[in-house]
Amino acid sequence: MKIAIVLFNLGGPDSPEAVQPFLRNLFSDPAIISLPTIFRLPLARLIARRRAPIAREIYHQIGGRSPIFEETRRQADALEVYRSGRRRLNEQLGLEPDDELQRLERAILNHDPWLDPPPAS
Numbered sequence: 001m002k003i004a005i006v007l008f009n010l011g012g013p014d015s016p017e018a019v020q021p022f023l024r025n026l027f028s029d030p031a032i033i034s035l036p037t038i039f040r041l042p043l044a045r046l047i048a049r050r051r052a053p054i055a056r057e058i059y060h061q062i063g064g065r066s067p068i069f070e071e072t073r074r075q076a077d078a079l080e081v082y083r084s085g086r087r088r089l090n091e092q093l094g095l096e097p098d099d100e101l102q103r104l105e106r107a108i109l110n111h112d113p114w115l116d117p118p119p120a121s
Contacts, residue, residue, distance in 0.1 A: 011066070011068065012065070012066020012067075012068045012069070013055075013059060013065060013066055014065045014066065014069075015064065015065055016056045016059060016060065016064060016065075018065075019052050019055045019056045019059060020048050020049065020052035021048075023044075023047065023048035023051055023052055023055060024044050024045055024048035026044075026048075027040075027043070027044035027047045027048060028040060028041055028044040071111070075108060075109075075111065078108045078115070079105075079108055079109070082101075082104065082105055082108065086101070
């Protein structure tokens with residue numbers, strides 16, 4: 001049986017200047033605000049303009065941009081290491097991961113906080 005995992009990175013602003021356009025695009029989406037376009041787009045611009053300064057400050061506090069890309073990349077890298085090791089164990093020794101390794105895989109997929117690196121000193 002083959003299992004596929006798809007990681008979606010829905011994005012986020014990559015700089016303080018990108019916050020307002022990001023918010024405008026987000027709130028312009030009819031799946032987010034289900035109003036006719038004639039109302040939705042001006043409302044999206046208004047929300048983005050008013051929310052951008054607050055969001056910029058929040059992003060400033062977490063490094064100046066959305067951490068989503070780095071988090072998604074770390075998760076993908078960790079899964080690749082796990083899958084590569086699992087494949088080698090199975091192909092070379094006919095072994096499957098024990099319960100502890102299976103819990104590790106689930107922890108990676110669930111963004112378990114105990115996997116976070118220690119805070120920088």
